[in-house]
Amino acid sequence: MAKVLLLNGSPRANGCTATALDEMVKVFNEEGIETEIIQVGNKNIRGCVACGYCGKNGKCVVDDLVNEVATKFEEADGLVVGSPVYYASPNGTILSFMDRLFYSTSFSKHFKVGAAVVSARRGGNTASFDVLNKYFTISGMPVASSTYWNQVHGFSSEDVKKDLEGLQTMRNLARNMSFMIKAFADAKEKYGLPEVERGSFTSFGDGK
Numbered sequence: 001m002a003k004v005l006l007l008n009g010s011p012r013a014n015g016c017t018a019t020a021l022d023e024m025v026k027v028f029n030e031e032g033i034e035t036e037i038i039q040v041g042n043k044n045i046r047g048c049v050a051c052g053y054c055g056k057n058g059k060c061v062v063d064d065l066v067n068e069v070a071t072k073f074e075e076a077d078g079l080v081v082g083s084p085v086y087y088a089s090p091n092g093t094i095l096s097f098m099d100r101l102f103y104s105t106s107f108s109k110h111f112k113v114g115a116a117v118v119s120a121r122r123g124g125n126t127a128s129f130d131v132l133n134k135y136f137t138i139s140g141m142p143v144a145s146s147t148y149w150n151q152v153h154g155f156s157s158e159d160v161k162k163d164l165e166g167l168q169t170m171r172n173l174a175r176n177m178s179f180m181i182k183a184f185a186d187a188k189e190k191y192g193l194p195e196v197e198r199g200s201f202t203s204f205g206d207g208k
């Protein structure tokens with residue numbers, strides 16, 4: 001059975017971001033896709049210290065929720081990352097988590113489907129959305145889209161329940177993501193995954 005992990009970057013387990021993710025989960029259930037919501041934003045997650053431990057050991061030197069989720073991410077077919085908007089960016093905890101999750105894991109993320117979801121009271125949504133999508137697009141992960149940028153508005157869960165277009169966007173996003181996961185599974189059987197070239201790592205003008 002296909003599986004989607006949903007990360008909630010909010011410290012509030014039942015807030016606005018949670019309400020948006022719950023709306024997606026209802027659709028995943030209808031689509032026969034297994035889900036797991038992981039509460040990240042209320043944990044004490046430090047940022048990457050660029051120590052290089054993960055390059056040699058395949059996991060982060062800080063043995064916390066990042067390493068736990070890494071194992072689940074390797075098995076998953078899709079990843080949704082949800083965050084409240086803080087000062088027009090994703091919240092700091094989810095950024096620390098995503099930096100370490102993506103940097104410390106060497107398994108292939110190729111054609112796992114990604115989706116970012118943001119929740120704001122008023123502004124900063126699209127800037128935050130852009131930041132989160134970049135983890136996917138550097139990792140060969142196709143990004144699922146919807147009928148608007150994936151955002152809800154509110155200060156409380158009750159506000160988000162009144163944001164009917166926001167909730168509709170979440171449902172359409174989950175439907176599109178489900179379709180992509182199923183279609184990619186069939187396509188992998190038929191064609192295999194596309195080749196990935198590696199080896200060039202250009203930092204300077206002379207290519208060295």
Ligand SMILES: Cc1cc2nc3c(=O)[nH]c(=O)nc-3n(C[C@H](O)[C@H](O)[C@H](O)COP(=O)(O)O)c2cc1C
Pocket residue numbers: 010011012014015016017018083084085086087088089119120121122123124153154155156157
């Ligand atoms: C530190 C902090 C910064 C915030 N910055 C913004 C902001 O830049 N724009 C905005 O619209 N809302 C901002 N908010 C409000 C939250 O993003 C918004 O209420 C969100 O929907 C809360 O989601 P949650 O209940 O999942 O935490 C901020 C809230 C906090 C605590």
